[in-house]
Amino acid sequence: MSVRILDPGPLAVIEDLGRPGLADIGVSPSGALDRGALRLGNRLLGNDEGCAGIEILLGGFAARFEAPAWFAVTGALGVLELDGRPVDPHDAVSAEAGTTLRIGLPVSGVRSYLTVRGGVDVPRSLGSRSADVLSALGPGRLQAGDVVPVGEHPAVPVPLLDFVPVAPLPEGVVEVRAHRGPRADWFLPSAIEAFYGREWELSAEGNRVGARLDPVRVPAHRAGAEPRPSPALERAILSELPSEAMITGAVQVSPDGRPTVLLADHPVTGGYPVIAVVTDASLDLFAQLRPGQRVAFRHA
Numbered sequence: 001m002s003v004r005i006l007d008p009g010p011l012a013v014i015e016d017l018g019r020p021g022l023a024d025i026g027v028s029p030s031g032a033l034d035r036g037a038l039r040l041g042n043r044l045l046g047n048d049e050g051c052a053g054i055e056i057l058l059g060g061f062a063a064r065f066e067a068p069a070w071f072a073v074t075g076a077l078g079v080l081e082l083d084g085r086p087v088d089p090h091d092a093v094s095a096e097a098g099t100t101l102r103i104g105l106p107v108s109g110v111r112s113y114l115t116v117r118g119g120v121d122v123p124r125s126l127g128s129r130s131a132d133v134l135s136a137l138g139p140g141r142l143q144a145g146d147v148v149p150v151g152e153h154p155a156v157p158v159p160l161l162d163f164v165p166v167a168p169l170p171e172g173v174v175e176v177r178a179h180r181g182p183r184a185d186w187f188l189p190s191a192i193e194a195f196y197g198r199e200w201e202l203s204a205e206g207n208r209v210g211a212r213l214d215p216v217r218v219p220a221h222r223a224g225a226e227p228r229p230s231p232a233l234e235r236a237i238l239s240e241l242p243s244e245a246m247i248t249g250a251v252q253v254s255p256d257g258r259p260t261v262l263l264a265d266h267p268v269t270g271g272y273p274v275i276a277v278v279t280d281a282s283l284d285l286f287a288q289l290r291p292g293q294r295v296a297f298r299h300a
Contacts, residue, residue: 001067001118001150005142006100009060012142013208014120016052019128023268027137029248030130030264033208033287034111037075041115044072044092044164046156051119052129054142056112061103063114065095069150070117070158073101076109076288077169090166092117092158109169109288117158121151133208134265169288173199176282177300181251183241183273191233195251195275196297200259204291208265211286213295214258232257233275243269249278261286 005012015038018031032038032055039049054063059078065071073080073089080087081102087093095101103112122129122139131138142148184192203212215232233253246252250262252272261278262270263286278286279300289295 001069001116003069003116003148003150004064004066005144005146005148006062006064007060007144008142008146009056009058009103011057012061013055013131013133014052014122014139014142014148015055015130016128017050018130018264019126022126023245023247026268027126028132028134028264028266028268030128030132030138032113032130033264034075034113034284036284037111037113037287038115040090040164040166041072041074041113042119044074044090044159044161045070045115045117046154046158047115047117047119048154051115051151052122053113053115053120054148056103056114058110059103059105059112061112061114062100063148064100065097066147067097069095071095071101072115073103073112074115074166075111075113076106078106078108078112079104090164092161108171110290111287116150118151118153121149132265134267170285173294173296174285174289175296175298176285177279178249178251178276178282178297179279179300181274181276184275186235186237186241186273187253187275188234188236191235192275195233195259196299199294199296202289202291202293202295206291208263210252210263210266211261211289212258213260216294233259235273237273241271241273243271246270246274247277249280249283250274251276251278 015032018029020029083099125138200213205212
């Protein structure tokens with residue numbers, strides 16, 4: 001059983017639940033950014049929830065099933081078609097050999113997850129099948145013509161489900177819980193207050209390594225004047241910080257005063273002070289935020 005990639009779209013990578021616990025040898029955890037979506041897809045098919053699937057950024061994806069298969073598409077919502085026939089997301093779907101699945105541009109969220117019964121069966125690197133875009137560990141980004149192998153079907157049958165309740169993806173301002181960071185004392189009290197009290201916009205510069213955030217521009221008081229950015233997060237300690245260990249969810253503040261939330265493929269060390277750490281329960285939200293969408297941090 002295999003799936004042939006016809007069009008990977010902007011970015012399609014193989015991801016499972018990652019390789020945590022290897023920071024001491026310089027390896028980031030990697031894995032699916034929306035872990036809940038990957039787990040759901042696997043559960044719909046009777047797979048172990050940690051089986052690898054394909055993470056697809058912004059649709060534009062097409063693949064052909066080379067043998068009869070069961071699959072599910074979870075995460076971002078957009079048009080799904082199997083040989084031109086609409087299919088539902090968050091559902092186990094049967095595909096005949098030779099049929100083509102197309103995943104369109106999402107109307108909600110940005111990352112879709114294609115799971116196949118049996119799981120994607122590429123070789124493991126350090127215990128995981130995940131692609132790490134920063135270190136180039138694991139399988140590379142998928143290209144047109146690639147053939148993705150699929151493992152043997154699990155012993156359990158495909159679950160019989162009429163309806164799977166799935167919470168809608170967040171729209172508008174998204175509230176994110178974050179603990180006070182280990183270097184919060186490097187910032188002025190006004191900066192801590194601003195971090196938790198201000199809204200931030202997701203920058204288009206973000207990727208699987210980190211989500212870059214911009215201050216929301218505030219309206220000008222003078223007619224015809226351009227909106228101006230909010231003040232940056234000012235530091236109380238201006239000396240250089242020696243590189244130290246980083247974890248997923250750490251919110252680093254660069255010298256320009258802009259925060260970046262480190263995501264699954266982050267470097268394991270960094271030299272910018274960490275003002276806060278996003279809770280594990282909030283991390284999946286960053287997988288589906290769209291550029292320009294606003295984030296409000298709240299004390300965990």
